[in-house]
Amino acid sequence: MKKDLTGITAKEYTFNTEEDICFSDEGVELCAKIVAKCAIHLQKKGVYKLFGDLKAKVTGSCERCGKQQVHFDVARRFNYQYILGEEPSLGSEHECRVEDYDRVYLTDPVIESSDVLSEQLVLALPGQILCDDNCKGLCPLCGINQNLESCVCKETHKGSPFAILNTLQKN
Numbered sequence: 001m002k003k004d005l006t007g008i009t010a011k012e013y014t015f016n017t018e019e020d021i022c023f024s025d026e027g028v029e030l031c032a033k034i035v036a037k038c039a040i041h042l043q044k045k046g047v048y049k050l051f052g053d054l055k056a057k058v059t060g061s062c063e064r065c066g067k068q069q070v071h072f073d074v075a076r077r078f079n080y081q082y083i084l085g086e087e088p089s090l091g092s093e094h095e096c097r098v099e100d101y102d103r104v105y106l107t108d109p110v111i112e113s114s115d116v117l118s119e120q121l122v123l124a125l126p127g128q129i130l131c132d133d134n135c136k137g138l139c140p141l142c143g144i145n146q147n148l149e150s151c152v153c154k155e156t157h158k159g160s161p162f163a164i165l166n167t168l169q170k171n
């Protein structure tokens with residue numbers, strides 16, 4: 001959803017937004033239903049502050065065992081500062097302050113809420129998507145799903161580093 005910032009004043013303007021976003025990144029496919037509550041106001045001429053709160057229901061697949069339809073929820077708060085105009089080049093004016101918000105330069109006074117939400121969704125995702133914290137994953141040797149079946153690869157492997165060669169030769 002596009003939001004036109006013209007007409008936004010120092011008085012906080014709140015809006016709700018919903019987006020369904022699907023994307024794939026490095027072989028990980030995800031779909032999310034995002035609901036967000038945002039508040040925006042004019043901080044000073046040409047500078048807007050956006051505060052938001054997002055909640056998303058995410059569906060993905062387990063990165064260890066490949067199980068599909070893994071559902072989980074994420075939530076995140078975010079702050080942006082939108083500045084109309086060109087981004088100053090990093091130089092004399094560069095301030096090394098630690099900011100608690102993301103600063104975005106806009107050429108037009110319009111923000112695209114789906115850009116904001118997809119960016120924040122990525123930041124809210126866990127480092128690894130798992131069907132279960134204890135997911136045993138696939139056996140690196142025979143490829144079976146160790147949550148559902150067990151194999152003897154590890155035991156054979158444990159006996160001798162070369163034991164696997166024997167099982168391969170048998171086949």
Ligand SMILES: [Zn+2]
Nearest residue numbers: 062065131135
């Ligand atoms: Zn799994």
Ligand SMILES: [Zn+2]
Nearest residue numbers: 139142151153
């Ligand atoms: Zn195995």
